[in-house]
Amino acid sequence: MIEIQNTTRTGQGPAMFTRGLTKRYKGVAALDGVDLDVPRTAVGLLGANGAGKSTLIRTLLGLIDPDDGDASVLGIDVRRDPIGVRRVVGYMPEADCLPGDATAADFVAHMAEVAGLPARAARQRAADVLYQVGLDEERYRLIKGFSxxxxxxxxxxxxxxxxxxxxxxxxxTAGMDPQGRDEMLALVARIHERMGISVVLSSHILDDIERVCRYVVILDHGEVVASQPMETIDEGGGDLLVRIDGDRAAFIARLQQLGAEARPGGEFGGPDEVIVRRDGDASHDAVRDAAADLGIALRSLQARTRSLEDLYFGNVVSAGERR
Amino acid sequence: MSAPPATPAYGEIYDRGYRHYDGEREGRLHAIWALARYSMARALGIKKGWTSKIIPILLYIGALLPVIIGIGIRAFVPTFNAIDYGTVFVTVFLLEGIFVATIAPEMLCPDRREGTLPLYFSRPMTRGDYVSGKLVGAALLTLSISLAPAVILWFGRQLLSGSPFAAMRDHADDLGKVLVAGSAIAFYLGAIGLMISSFTKRKGIAVGIIIVGVTISQALAVSLTIALRGTKPWEDWVGFISPGLTVESLVTGLWAPSRGRVSPFAIGAGLPATLGVMALVVAVCCWVMYWRYGNRD
Known part of the structure; x- marks a missing residue:
């Protein structure tokens, strides 16, 4: 009989920890020195297709051997004890993975048995879990007839x-219609909040992460470009949207001389817009001083909260420029 | 005024809530056995439509019926002795080949085609455990069709003798030979069938390759045996490229004195060499499958 270690259950130590995790396919880095220290909560793994999300998950499950680096999940070393990791972790792959000619009840019970549950307990658990996901009546139908x-x-x-x-x-939520997507996200949130199971949600859809997760890891070209709690996205950040009446280029240059991070307004903004990275009172002082120095009139000054979208694009663009 | 009774309304839905599992968790052997059982059930068409069940059922009937009829005739005609153990194994070999061609692809191909492999590999089991589970399942099923006719024949013969218990004691060596032959053939054919099936996700292709492969290898072995006649040691070993001739060599080695008919293309390498070659084939097939499923990229 297998015992799950108490330290694993009680939630000490990070949920995911990696140092220099690297995986290359024919010279192309799918993971490039990934360093992570992620707490036990609902974690969003955000990145474009091919950013390395699936490779990271499969490496953490011990399904792929990394070329370099270390990783642990819930305090269990992935390289030394991949079986131990898989004993306490569940995995839902993106691709189709279900046998069409089995009933949901039979297949889920079989998966429970393969995970170590005795046959009777496996059937009971399968019935319970299928009820939890909303497939109570349909569990005896063949999977090939499912939507x-x-x-x-x-x-x-x-x-x-x-x-x-x-x-x-x-x-x-891949391939699901808007209603199905809403229901799936609600289900994912329920796992974390009501079932007490921590979640890693990999997605390229910002909204999915925003709705469910409390911590976000952003991957781009196999590199971690951001890793932080969702509530800190706006912390010390955000932007000031300034509308001026005068020479925008000169205004931006003056702001930069005064130590502020400033750029022209976005693609869809007006020609009079300037975005200044908020940095406490210093950014407001810089705007005031630059306007006074150049004799430019300030038409409006508005503080913008920083969204996950800003964090994503800001970091991915910066990472792209560095490369 | 008194409060209304606190009985739930008709049709009220209760949230059963989520309950954590704090019962027993078994180890990898349990997982291997669970996989073997599930694979056997799928291969036999259990909990599937009748079309999935019909071929295994017909093959079991085909393997058992001649033996049962033979025993029945012998019950009325004691001198009737048309069926011996060697004949049973050689006759059943054809059905066994079809059986393996049916069950082995059914056990492996859908997991690859339907993408179920990542689910298995994300469970607390190794890739080797997966292959072991499939091997155990295939071997047990092949064993059932390989052993059952000869075991029934053995029991039938002893029960029809004047003193069944004494006959069982006197012919225990025959039962031993039956178990050796049945097990060797089951593992040998099962491993070949699974190894071939591990290379494709299409069941039809695997079935075709197994049946065509066995047929071609038989023809090739016979041709080479004729061509190499008188060339030692090739003449004695070339027949091993055919599963049919290998099984016949095993049976001849075990029951040679009682078997009058020996194929003109029989392998001359002897019983120990035959068992050794069969074990080697099983080992090579297992190695190929572990290599096939062991790639962690």
């Missing part, structure tokens, strides 16, 4: 049937 949304729920059920401490969901 995309129902299949996603079965995939979700098999990921949680062995009562893991953490589930890794790879693009769980």
């Amino acid at each position: 995309t949304g129902m299949k996603q729920r079965v995939k979700h059920a098999q990921a949680t049937v062995h009562d893991p401490l953490r589930v890794m969901l790879d693009e769980p």
